[in-house]
Amino acid sequence: MPEKKRVTPLEIGGLADMHCHCDYSIDAVGTIDEYCNAALERGLAEICFTTHYDSNPNAEGDANHILIGGKRKPATIDNLAPYVENVQRAREEYYPLGLAVKLGLEFGWYPNCEKEVEKLKNCYPFEYVLCGVHEIDNVCFCCVKEYERCFARFSVEQMAERYFGDVITAARSGLFDTIAHLEYYRKYGVQYYGQQEIANAWRPHAAELAQALQESGTGLEVNTAALRKGLNGYYPQVNLVNALRRIGVEVQHLGSDAHTPEDVGYDFDAAASLIPHAIGGCDD
Numbered sequence: 001m002p003e004k005k006r007v008t009p010l011e012i013g014g015l016a017d018m019h020c021h022c023d024y025s026i027d028a029v030g031t032i033d034e035y036c037n038a039a040l041e042r043g044l045a046e047i048c049f050t051t052h053y054d055s056n057p058n059a060e061g062d063a064n065h066i067l068i069g070g071k072r073k074p075a076t077i078d079n080l081a082p083y084v085e086n087v088q089r090a091r092e093e094y095y096p097l098g099l100a101v102k103l104g105l106e107f108g109w110y111p112n113c114e115k116e117v118e119k120l121k122n123c124y125p126f127e128y129v130l131c132g133v134h135e136i137d138n139v140c141f142c143c144v145k146e147y148e149r150c151f152a153r154f155s156v157e158q159m160a161e162r163y164f165g166d167v168i169t170a171a172r173s174g175l176f177d178t179i180a181h182l183e184y185y186r187k188y189g190v191q192y193y194g195q196q197e198i199a200n201a202w203r204p205h206a207a208e209l210a211q212a213l214q215e216s217g218t219g220l221e222v223n224t225a226a227l228r229k230g231l232n233g234y235y236p237q238v239n240l241v242n243a244l245r246r247i248g249v250e251v252q253h254l255g256s257d258a259h260t261p262e263d264v265g266y267d268f269d270a271a272a273s274l275i276p277h278a279i280g281g282c283d284d
Contacts, residue, residue, distance in 0.1 A: 014043060014044055014045025014046070015043075015044050015045060015046075015254060015265065015268050015272060016044065016045055016046035016047070016048065016100075016253075016254065017039060017044055017046070017047050017048065017254060017255060017256050017258065017264055017265050017268070018046075018048045018050070018102075018104070018128060018178070018221065018253045018254060018255050019048065019050050019104075019106070019130060019180065019181075019221060019223060019253075019254075019255025019256060019257050019258070020035055020047055020048065020049050020050060020255075020256065020257075020258045020264060021049075021050065021051055021052060021106070021257070021258060021259050022034075022035050022049055022051065023067055023070070024051040024066050024067050024068070024082075024083040024086075025051045025052040025066070025067070025259070026052070026063070026065050026066065026067055026072065027052070027259060028051075028052075028258075028259040028260070029259070029260055030260055030261040032049065032086050032087060032090050033090065034261040035047060035049070035258065035261050035264055036090055036093075036094045036099055036101060037261070038258075038261040038262065038264040038265075039099055039264050039265065040094075040097060040098070040099055042264060042265040042268075044099065044264070044265050044268075045098070045099070045100060046099065046100040046101075046102060047099060047100075047101055047102070047264065048101075048102035048103075048104040048127070048128050049083075049087050049101070049102070049103065049104055050104040050105055050106040050128065050130050050180075050255075051066065051080075051083055051105060051106065052066070052075075052106050052108065052132070053066070053075050053080065053105050053106065053107050053108065053120070054075055054108035054134070055075045055076075055108070055110075055113075055116060056108060056110035056113070056135065056138065057110075058110070058138045059110065059135060059138050059140070060138055060139050060140075060146070061139075061140055061143065061145075061146060063108070063134075063140065063143075066079055066080070066083070068082050068083075069082075077119060077120055077123050080105075080120075080124065084103060084124050084125075087101060087102075087103045088103065091103070102127045102128055103124070103125060103126055103127050103128075104126060104127060104128035104129065104130065105120065105124075105126050105128075105129050105130065106130040106131075106132045106180055107120070107129060107130065107131055107132065107176070108132050108134050108135070109131050109132065109133045109134075109135075109166055109170050110135065110138070111166075111169075114173050114175060117129070117173075117175045117176075118175065121175070128177050128178070129175070129176050129177050129178075130176065130177065130178050130179075130180040130221075130255075131167075131170045131171075131175075131176040131178070131179050131180060131218075132180040132181065132184075133163060133166045133167055133170065133179075133180075133184065134184070135150075136150055136154070136159060136162045136163060136166075137150075137153070137162065139153075141159075141163075141184075141185050141187075141188065141189070142184055142185075142187050142188065144188070147187075147188040147189075147192065148188075148192065151188070151189065151192045151193065156189070156193045156197045156198060156201055157201070157204075159185060159189070159193075159201070160185070160201035160202065160204070160205065161204075161205070163185055164202070164205035164208075164209060167179055167182065167209065167212075168205070168208055168209055168212045170218075171209070171212040171213050171216050171218040172212045172215070172216055173216070174216040174217070174218070176218055177218070177219060178218065178219040178220060178221050178252075178253055179213075179218060179219070179220055179221070180221060180223065180255070180257075181221070181223040181225065181226075181235035181255075181257060182220055182221075182223075182235055182236040182240070183201075183202060183235050183236040183237060183240065184235055185198070185201075186198055186226065186231055186235065186237075187226070187229055187231070189201075190231060195232075199237070202236070202237075202240050206240070206243050206244065206247070207247065209244070210244055210247040210248065210249045213244075213249050214248060214249060219250065219251070219252045219253060220236070220241075220244070220249065220251045220252070220253075221251070221252075221253040221254065221255045222234050222235075222236075222241065222251060222253070222254055222255070222271050222274050222275055223235040223255045223256075223257050224254070224255070224256050224257070224266045224267040224268065224271050225255075225256065225257035225263075225266070227266070227267055228263065228266065234271060234274075238274065241274055251274065251275060252275060253275070254268055254271055254272060254275055256268070
């Protein structure tokens with residue numbers, strides 16, 4: 001009898017959540033198994049774990065850690081091993097249940113980090129690497145205790161110039177599959193600068209951003225976490241998605257940015273309309 005062809009979950013359709021944090025990230029709760037079961041309950045075909053990896057030696061704050069067994073450990077290449085092993089274990093366990101489990105990482109961008117990213121990619125078989133820009137001049141703009149100190153140094157135009165400068169540099173490096181949560185500064189920037197001021201901060205940078213993304217083959221995600229923060233629309237806003245599309249940029253991936261199992265696949269039924277092919281981030 002001929003061997004039965006192994007059918008991947010993506011071959012039978014279904015959405016993929018390409019941005020999930022489990023309890024290896026210091027700001028997330030829930031085990032890998034709890035996230036996988038949540039994905040199955042929501043009818044997803046694929047889940048990609050993208051634990052935070054922040055290692056900026058000049059960062060102000062205490063983000064440069066991961067959790068291993070509930071204990072804080074420095075974010076180092078060696079300390080990632082338990083996370084990698086656990087995701088790989090889940091891949092084998094959940095595949096027969098109809099869920100593809102992918103090994104990913106969200107790397108926290110900082111200037112001159114390229115060699116560390118290369119080392120990480122050479123050390124572990126990551127299938128999907130996100131770039132998260134979380135800081136401006138080493139101060140976190142997405143942390144509730146630090147965003148005011150970060151934004152107080154800049155006008156909205158100066159803030160956007162620095163933020164998009166880092167995004168464009170990251171894209172041009174060619175090291176990342178996707179830029180995470182574009183316009184993430186909106187998380188607290190709306191209340192600091194005002195909705196009208198922050199809403200159009202991207203406009204002077206769209207053309208250069210599009211060029212960097214296209215030339216490097218770096219993608220963007222539609223990240224639904226903005227809704228959970230009480231914002232209008234996703235990261236990025238629909239008008240920015242449409243502007244980049246008109247220039248020729250493809251926005252290919254959906255991400256919930258889940259930090260609890262309940263967040264997996266959040267608002268994907270609506271968000272999928274923005275991404276015609278949101279059934280997977282990478283080949284099996």
